[in-house]
Amino acid sequence: MLQLTDVHRSFGAVQAVRGVTFAIPTGATFGLLGPNGAGKTTTMRMILNILVPDRGTITWNGTRIDGAMRRRFGYLPEERGIYGKLKVREQMAYFGKLHGLRDPLLGKRIEEWMERLEIAQYGDRPCAELSKGNQQKVQVACASMHEPEFLILDEPFSGLDPVNAEVLLDALRYLQSTGATLVLSSHQMYQIENVCTEFCIIAGGHVRVNGSLGELRAQWPTRTVLVEPSSPMLRSVLERIPNATARPHENGTLAYDVPRNFDVPALARELVAAGDLTRLERMEPSLSDIYLRAIGESV
Amino acid sequence: MNDFGIIFEAEFLRRIKSRAYLIGTLLGAAMIVILSAAPALFAHGISSSTHRIVLAGDPALTAAAKTLLAKDFDVSATEPAPANAPTLADLAHAGDAAAVVVFKNGSGGLDVTAYAKDAAGFRTTTLRDDIVPLTVALAVHARPAMISSLLRDFTVDVRSLDAKFHDEASANAARGLALLLVVLLYLAIILNCQGVLTSVAEEKTSRIAELLVATTSPAQLLTGKIVAAGVTGSIQIAVWLGVGLATAAGVVNSVGGPSGGMHTSSTSPAGLGSIDLPTSVIVAFVIFFIIGFLQYATLYAAAASLISRTEDLGSVAGPLVLPVLAGFLLAQVALGIPNATGIAIASQIPLLTPFVMFTRMAVVTVPLWQVILAIGINLVATVGIVWLAGKVYRVGLLMYGRPPKLAQIFNVLRTS
Numbered sequence: 015m016l017q018l019t020d021v022h023r024s025f026g027a028v029q030a031v032r033g034v035t036f037a038i039p040t041g042a043t044f045g046l047l048g049p050n051g052a053g054k055t056t057t058m059r060m061i062l063n064i065l066v067p068d069r070g071t072i073t074w075n076g077t078r079i080d081g082a083m084r085r086r087f088g089y090l091p092e093e094r095g096i097y098g099k100l101k102v103r104e105q106m107a108y109f110g111k112l113h114g115l116r117d118p119l120l121g122k123r124i125e126e127w128m129e130r131l132e133i134a135q136y137g138d139r140p141c142a143e144l145s146k147g148n149q150q151k152v153q154v155a156c157a158s159m160h161e162p163e164f165l166i167l168d169e170p171f172s173g174l175d176p177v178n179a180e181v182l183l184d185a186l187r188y189l190q191s192t193g194a195t196l197v198l199s200s201h202q203m204y205q206i207e208n209v210c211t212e213f214c215i216i217a218g219g220h221v222r223v224n225g226s227l228g229e230l231r232a233q234w235p236t237r238t239v240l241v242e243p244s245s246p247m248l249r250s251v252l253e254r255i256p257n258a259t260a261r262p263h264e265n266g267t268l269a270y271d272v273p274r275n276f277d278v279p280a281l282a283r284e285l286v287a288a289g290d291l292t293r294l295e296r297m298e299p300s301l302s303d304i305y306l307r308a309i310g311e312s313v
Numbered sequence: 314m315n316d317f318g319i320i321f322e323a324e325f326l327r328r329i330k331s332r333a334y335l336i337g338t339l340l341g342a343a344m345i346v347i348l349s350a351a352p353a354l355f356a357h358g359i360s361s362s363t364h365r366i367v368l369a370g371d372p373a374l375t376a377a378a379k380t381l382l383a384k385d386f387d388v389s390a391t392e393p394a395p396a397n398a399p400t401l402a403d404l405a406h407a408g409d410a411a412a413v414v415v416f417k418n419g420s421g422g423l424d425v426t427a428y429a430k431d432a433a434g435f436r437t438t439t440l441r442d443d444i445v446p447l448t449v450a451l452a453v454h455a456r457p458a459m460i461s462s463l464l465r466d467f468t469v470d471v472r473s474l475d476a477k478f479h480d481e482a483s484a485n486a487a488r489g490l491a492l493l494l495v496v497l498l499y500l501a502i503i504l505n506c507q508g509v510l511t512s513v514a515e516e517k518t519s520r521i522a523e524l525l526v527a528t529t530s531p532a533q534l535l536t537g538k539i540v541a542a543g544v545t546g547s548i549q550i551a552v553w554l555g556v557g558l559a560t561a562a563g564v565v566n567s568v569g570g571p572s573g574g575m576h577t578s579s580t581s582p583a584g585l586g587s588i589d590l591p592t593s594v595i596v597a598f599v600i601f602f603i604i605g606f607l608q609y610a611t612l613y614a615a616a617a618s619l620i621s622r623t624e625d626l627g628s629v630a631g632p633l634v635l636p637v638l639a640g641f642l643l644a645q646v647a648l649g650i651p652n653a654t655g656i657a658i659a660s661q662i663p664l665l666t667p668f669v670m671f672t673r674m675a676v677v678t679v680p681l682w683q684v685i686l687a688i689g690i691n692l693v694a695t696v697g698i699v700w701l702a703g704k705v706y707r708v709g710l711l712m713y714g715r716p717p718k719l720a721q722i723f724n725v726l727r728t729s
Contacts, residue, residue: 062527064711081530089528095521100327111319112528156524 015040016061016164016195021070023056030056032219033070038212040075043186043196045210045301047203049309053219054199055092058166061197062089074164085114088162092169092199094153098142102133102152105141106159113160127155130185132178147178154182158189165189166197171205183209207301215308222308227301234299234307236271239278241285242293244268251288255281267293316529320537328508328545338549342556364436366427367407370394370416374423374447377457378416382443385436399428411435423448484676488648491675494598495644495668497550502605502667503637505546506613512538513617513706514626522618522710531707539610547602597674604691605667608698609637615702618709640668647672651679661687663694 016038023031031053038044048054059065061072063079074083097105106124115123128134131151136144141152150173158165170186171179186209189196200206206213207227214224223230236259241248244266252258252270263269272281278296285291328334366382368375368391375391382388389408399413407413412429425444429435446461453460516522525534616630643665647656651673660670660683670687673679 059523059527059711064523064526084528087527089524091520091523091527093520093523095516095519095524097327097521098519099331108319108323109524109528112316112525153524 015075017071017073017076018057018061019071019073021057021060021072022068023053023060023065024068030219031060031067034216034219034221035070036214036221036224038195038197040195041190041193042212043190043198043210045206045213046197046199046216047201047206047213047301047305048199048216048222052217052309054216055168057216058089058168058197058199061166062087085112086160086163088113088157088160088165090153090157090165090167090170092172094150096141096149096153099140101138101140102128102144103137105152106155109156110159113162115160123159123161124155127159130188131155132181146173147175150174151178151182154185158185161189161192162194164195164197166199168199169201170198171200171202179205203300203302203305213301213304215305217309223304230301230304231298234304235274237274237276237278237299238269238271238297239281240293240295240297241268241270241291242266243290245289247289248285248291251281251284316533317537317540320529320534321541324512324538324541325545328512328541329548334545334549338552341549341553345553345557346560365389365408365410367392367399367404367410367413368416369399369413371418374416374418377447377450378414378444381447381457381461382440385439385443401430404428404430414440418451423451487676490594491648491672492645494594494675495641495648495672497554498598498602498605498668498671499637499641501546501550501602502609503634504549505542505606506609506633508542508546509539509610510613510617510626510630512542513614514620514623517618517620517710518623526707526710531710532703535611535614535703535706539607539614542610543603543606594675597671600688601667601671604688604695605640605664607695608664608667608691609633611699611702611706615705615709618706636664640665644668644672648676651677657683661690663691663698666691 018037019035021031021034022029034053034057046054046057056065060067061079063081063084072079077083079087097108100108103124106127107120110120110123124137125134128137131154133144133148133151133155136148136152141149144152150170154167154170157167167186170182174182183205186196186198198206198210210227212224212226213230215222223233225233238261239252240263241252249268252260252268255270255272255276257273259271261269261271278294282291282294285294364385365387366389368378368382368388371394372391379388379391389410394415394417395403395413399415403413404410411431412427412435414425414427417424417426423444425440427435427437427440446464447457449455450457450460513522516525612633613630616633617626620626620629643656643659646653647660647669650656656669656673659665660673660679662669666687670679670684674684
C-alpha cells in the first residue's frame with residue numbers, strides 16, 4: 015500500500031502541496047484528479063522521490079521509497095520526453111535496462127510490449143519519425159515494460175485517438191491483471207471512471223475528497239431523476255418534491271435533482287397516476303459531477 | 314551493470330555513433346592534416362624560386378661567396394660583373410633565378426648588391442649572415458674558410474641552473490611542447506564540455522530528463538554522462554593528435570628530410586615528427602585534464618539544466634567560457650615567466666590550475682609542495698563544484714520557463 019501522510023511541499027513562497035494524506039491499496043487503480051496547478055504533479059514527483067517533501071511521509075508497504083524501490087516503479091510524466099534519434103527498440107532497451115531488465119527477458123518484453131501497444135512495425139524506426147500518438151505509446155511501453163509493481167501515468171490518454179485510447183486501456187487492464195498498483199491522472203473523466211477503482215480529487219494543494227466511486231457517490235447529497243415525456247402534468251409532480259431542483263436537459267426529457275434518500279418508487283407511482291409516463295430513471299452522480307463539485311466550480 | 318554503466322554505455326554509443334561526432338572527428342583530422350602539411354608544402358613549393366641565385370663580379374669573390382652560400386642557396390651560375398644593372402629578363406634567362414647578387418671589393422670593404430625579382434620575399438638576412446666571413450676575411454686579409462670556421466665554432470654555452478633542462482635548447486623545446494599541449498588541453502576541455510552541455514540540454518528541452526530522474530539518481534545520470542563525454546572526447550583528441558603527429562612525421566620525411574632539399578628555418582615543422590613526450594608531462598597532462606574536465610563539465614551540465622529552450626543555451630553557458638579563456642591566456646604568460654608570483658598564485662586557483670600549473674610543470678621544476686597544494690586545493694574545489702553543480706542540475710532539470718535568475722536559483726537550492 016502507498017501511504018501519504020500530511021505531505022507538504024513549497025517552492026519559495028508558493029505552497030504547492032499542503033498536508034496531503036491518502037492511501038492507495040496494493041493492486042488498486044487510483045485516479046488522482048484536480049485542476050491545473052492543484053498539486054498533482056508535485057505529489058506524483060514526491061511519490062517517486064524526484065522531489066523531497068518539506069514535511070510528512072510517503073511509504074510503500076510501510077517503507078520509505080528509495081532508489082532500489084523506484085527501479086520497480088514506472089512513470090509516464092505529463093510532459094513527454096523521447097530520444098528522437100534512437101530507434102524504438104533502442105529506446106525501450108535503455109529504459110528497460112534502467113529498470114533492471116536484462117536479456118533474454120529484456121528482448122522478450124520489448125517484443126511483447128510493442129505487440130501489446132501495436133507499435134511492432136515501428137521497432138527499427140527512429141522515434142522522431144513516429145506520429146505523436148505512436149511516440150506516446152513508445153513512452154507508455156518504456157514506463158510499463160518492466161511490469162512495475164507501482165506505475166504512475168500522468169495524462170496517459172492525452173493526444174490519443176479513440177482507437178489508441180482503447181489500446182492503452184487494454185494495456186492498463188493487463189497491468190491490473192499482474193497485480194500492479196496504478197495511479198492515473200487525467201482530465202478525461204470517462205476513461206478514468208471506467209478504469210479506476212479509487213479516486214482522490216485535490217485542489218489548491220489540499221485533498222478535497224477521496225475513496226471509491228461508491229463512497230464518493232454515497233457522500234453526494236442529490237440524485238438526478240429523468241422523466242419522459244416532458245408534459246405539464248408530470249412536471250407538476252416533480253415540482254412538488256421538496257428541495258427538488260430542475261436541471262437543464264435535452265428536449266423531451268425532464269431532469270430534476272432530488273435529495274439522495276428520496277423515495278423513487280413512491281415518485282414512480284405518482285407519475286404513473288399523473289399521466290402517460292414512458293421513462294423514469296434515477297441517475298447516480300458521474301465522476302465529472304463529483305469532480306466539479308469538489309473543486310468548487312459547480313453545485 | 315549498475316545505472317552508471319547503463320547510462321555510460323548509452324551515452325557513449327549515442328555520441329560515438331552520431332553523425333555529428335563522426336563528421337567532426339573526420340573534419341578535425343582533415344584540418345590537422347592540412348595545417349600540419351601546409352607550411353612545409355608551401356615552403357617546398359616556393360623553395361626553388363627563392364633559393365636559386367646568380368653570383369656576379371670578381372671571380373675570386375664569387376668563388377669564395379659560392380662556397381659560403383652553398384648551404385642556404387642554389388647558386389646556378391657565376392658571372393663576371395655586369396656592365397648594367399640586371400633585368401627581369403636576365404633572371405628568367407638564368408633559369409628563373411630569384412636574384413643576381415653582385416660582389417665588389419670597394420674602398421670601404423665588400424660591397425654586395427642583390428637585384429631581386431621580389432625584394433620583399435628575398436632572403437636578405439640569410440644571405441648577409443652567410444657572407445659575413447667573406448667581408449671579415451677581406452678586412453683582416455685572412456682566408457674566408459678560416460673566418461667561417463671560427464664563427465661556426467664560436468658558441469655561448471648557456472647552462473640552466475634549473476635541473477629540469479640541461480641547456481637552452483631543451484628549455485625551448487619544452488616550451489614549444491608545453492604550448493602544443495596547453496592548446497590540446499584547452500581543446501579537450503572545451504570540446505568535451507560542449508558535449509556534456511548539448512547532451513544535458515537535449516534531455517532537458519526534450520523533457521526526457523524527468524523520466525530519467527524518476528528512474529535513476531541525478532548523480533548517476535550526471536556521472537555517466539560526463540564520463541561518456543570525457544571518453545568520447547578523449548578518443549577524438551587522440552585521433553587528432555595521432556593524425557597530427559603522423560602527418561608531421563610524414564611531412565618531415567617526404568619534404569623536410571635530408572634528401573628533400575628543404576632548407577631549415579625557425580618555422581619549419583621539422584621535429585614534430587620526433588616529439589619525445591616526457592612521462593612526467595604526460596602524467597601531469599592526464600591529471601590536469603581530469604581535474605579541469607570534471608570542474609568545467611559539471612558547471613556546464615548545471616548551466617544546461619537551467620534552460621528550457623536550446624536558444625537560451627548561449628546566454629547561460631557563455632559566461633563559463635571566460636575562466637577557460639583566462640586559464641588559457643595565463644598559460645601563455647606562464648610559458649615566458651613560469652615562476653612569477655602572479656603566475657604561481659594563479660596556478661593554485663581552481664579552474665585556472667589545469668592550464669597554468671600544467672604549463673609551469675612542463676617548462677620549469679615547480680616545487681613539489683606547490684604541486685601538491687594545487688592538486689589538494691583543486692580536489693577540494695572539484696568536490697565542492699561537483700556537489701553544488703550536481704544540486705543545481707538536480708533542481709534545474711525540473712525547472713521550466715524562462716532561464717532563472719541567480720537569486721531564484723539560490724532560493725530554490727536553499728529550499729531543495
